[in-house]
Amino acid sequence: MQNFFMGKGNLASSPELKVINGANGDFEVATMRVMFARWGRDKETGETVQVGGFWREVEIYGYKASDVAKHLRKGSRVLVIGEERDFMAKDENGNEVQVIKIIAEDVGLILTRIEKIIFSAPSGRGTQDQAPARTEG
Numbered sequence: 001m002q003n004f005f006m007g008k009g010n011l012a013s014s015p016e017l018k019v020i021n022g023a024n025g026d027f028e029v030a031t032m033r034v035m036f037a038r039w040g041r042d043k044e045t046g047e048t049v050q051v052g053g054f055w056r057e058v059e060i061y062g063y064k065a066s067d068v069a070k071h072l073r074k075g076s077r078v079l080v081i082g083e084e085r086d087f088m089a090k091d092e093n094g095n096e097v098q099v100i101k102i103i104a105e106d107v108g109l110i111l112t113r114i115e116k117i118i119f120s121a122p123s124g125r126g127t128q129d130q131a132p133a134r135t136e137g
Helices: 063-071
Strands: 005-011 016-022 025-041 048-061 077-090 096-109
Touching: 016 063, 025 063, 048 063, 048 077, 063 096
Parallel strands: 048 096
Antiparallel strands: 005 025, 005 077, 016 025, 025 048, 077 096
């Protein structure tokens, strides 16, 4: 990797899955927009408040793309690991602008606001008993 990026953020919308025809055949890509916020303390109230941050387009390729599109949705809290790359694009007026995207090696779900997780059986094996989900209280 040329440069390393790791950040926690929230999805602006559910990931979009596309199939792209490349030089080595078809492959899947999931694209998503993520807000990476910075947090700090309000000097007057002492509460934690957002004090900045930035939006980034995030792309992930291959089998991970279909998993991301299947399991993540708008508002999901995610950990993105990858690298930032800059591209030239045209804006609505036809002017060239620099766009920074994150090409993700991995996108992980952060377990906030999750009610239940069900694991599938390991590949090549029969069904196994599931451990009961933990509940608060």
